Amino acid sequence: MPFPTLQTWFAKTPSVAPPRKDRSEIRVGIPRVLNVWSTHQFWVGFLRDLGIGHENIVFSSDTSEEQGRDFGKGRGTVDCCYPVKSISGHYGELIFGQKKKIDILLSPMIYSMPSVLRGHVMDTLTCTRVMAGPDNIKAGFLKERDIFAENGIVYTAPFVCLGDREAVAAQLHGTMKDILDLSPDETERAVKAGYHALDTMDAKLRQRSREILTWCARENKPCIFVVARPYHMDPGIGHEIEGDLQAQGFPVLWMQYFPTDPDLLNWLFEEDLREKRIKSPFDISDVWSSSYSSNTNEIMWGAKVAARCPWTTCVLRLSSYECGMDQPTYTPTQRIVEATGTLFFKFGDLDSTKPAGSVKIRVETITHYMSKYSQDIIARKKAMLSPNCPLLA
Numbered sequence: 001m002p003f004p005t006l007q008t009w010f011a012k013t014p015s016v017a018p019p020r021k022d023r024s025e026i027r028v029g030i031p032r033v034l035n036v037w038s039t040h041q042f043w044v045g046f047l048r049d050l051g052i053g054h055e056n057i058v059f060s061s062d063t064s065e066e067q068g069r070d071f072g073k074g075r076g077t078v079d080c081c082y083p084v085k086s087i088s089g090h091y092g093e094l095i096f097g098q099k100k101k102i103d104i105l106l107s108p109m110i111y112s113m114p115s116v117l118r119g120h121v122m123d124t125l126t127c128t129r130v131m132a133g134p135d136n137i138k139a140g141f142l143k144e145r146d147i148f149a150e151n152g153i154v155y156t157a158p159f160v161c162l163g164d165r166e167a168v169a170a171q172l173h174g175t176m177k178d179i180l181d182l183s184p185d186e187t188e189r190a191v192k193a194g195y196h197a198l199d200t201m202d203a204k205l206r207q208r209s210r211e212i213l214t215w216c217a218r219e220n221k222p223c224i225f226v227v228a229r230p231y232h233m234d235p236g237i238g239h240e241i242e243g244d245l246q247a248q249g250f251p252v253l254w255m256q257y258f259p260t261d262p263d264l265l266n267w268l269f270e271e272d273l274r275e276k277r278i279k280s281p282f283d284i285s286d287v288w289s290s291s292y293s294s295n296t297n298e299i300m301w302g303a304k305v306a307a308r309c310p311w312t313t314c315v316l317r318l319s320s321y322e323c324g325m326d327q328p329t330y331t332p333t334q335r336i337v338e339a340t341g342t343l344f345f346k347f348g349d350l351d352s353t354k355p356a357g358s359v360k361i362r363v364e365t366i367t368h369y370m371s372k373y374s375q376d377i378i379a380r381k382k383a384m385l386s387p388n389c390p391l392l393a
């Protein structure tokens with residue numbers, strides 16, 4: 001039998017962690033597109049933990065027509081929805097539009113999303129156009145010659161299942177180990193830091209939403225509930241329609257950051273749970289059986305929440321031009337929302353140009369309907385719930 005002393009000794013974790021590699025001068029550019037809108041804190045936390053300086057993590061600006069014209073023109077490879085098409089402008093801005101050049105262009109191919117609905121739905125996958133988007137757009141920068149290499153930039157598009165936390169470290173290490181000289185241990189630690197940053201931001205925003213709802217409940221005031229995909233927060237994609245309504249004095253909540261506290265959700269879904277129509281407040285099987293797509297699932301869940309919450313008297317539904325994923329959700333979301341008399345307004349087929357005239361008219365219409373009917377809607381929806389509202393406890 002071998003004497004175990006040496007094995008035991010060498011298996012010990014060193015008491016002092018190896019010194020961190022100096023990556024403080026590396027500049028990383030990330031296109032501010034698609035699901036980066038809801039996962040950016042993961043990427044910031046991940047890169048910061050690897051030693052990349054805060055000032056060296058560069059996001060492209062919001063989408064705009066000028067950005068597409070100046071940096072993306074002629075680089076389109078696929079004719080598809082605007083949120084994907086617009087990525088060319090973001091890549092171009094990161095390559096050609098920086099005062100201080102970036103070294104790495106990081107454009108993650110996100111396969112699945114972290115979601116509050118995970119475990120209650122079939123899966124939390126991203127849209128196939130989202131998954132393939134980075135490689136489609138990259139082709140437009142390689143078709144004549146390698147624009148990345150020409151500008152001294154390393155392009156990386158790690159395939160990553162952000163919905164599966166255990167898989168992420170190996171995926172990122174596999175793709176980025178040579179680019180950033182990563183060890184498996186430090187990748188794992190950085191992934192943990194990334195999730196910590198993401199979870200912290202999500203919790204903070206949900207808490208803020210709860211404060212807004214509490215104010216609405218105390219003052220008996222209405223608010224607007226936005227049902228949309230994360231990138232509709234981009235002023236160049238969603239066109240700040242919710243901002244125009246906020247300027248009329250209505251608070252705005254985004255479904256992505258609705259509070260998920262058990263006291264509130266159990267109150268809103270009390271009857272559904274008692275009648276066993278659903279197993280949990282996050283269960284959407286009563287309205288959507290093919291629950292594979294993360295953002296689509298959340299849209300259906302958001303419609304259910306908005307229909308039940310008394311103070312969300314109006315739902316603003318945003319979707320983009322040529323969105324195949326949204327087509328089947330239009331009728332169900334409208335039916336769910338309107339079933340409780342909640343107002344529903346859809347801005348579909350949003351493209352590069354803000355339809356300013358029609359938005360102005362519709363904002364006036366929404367303001368009129370909200371001002372006239374909100375108090376009735378609040379009273380009717382409150383009557384459907386138990387009087388023990390946790391927001392007023």
Ligand code: SF4
Binds near residue numbers: 127130229324
């Ligand atoms: S969800 Fe729709 S708009 Fe978004 S990337 Fe997919 S097809 Fe395009």
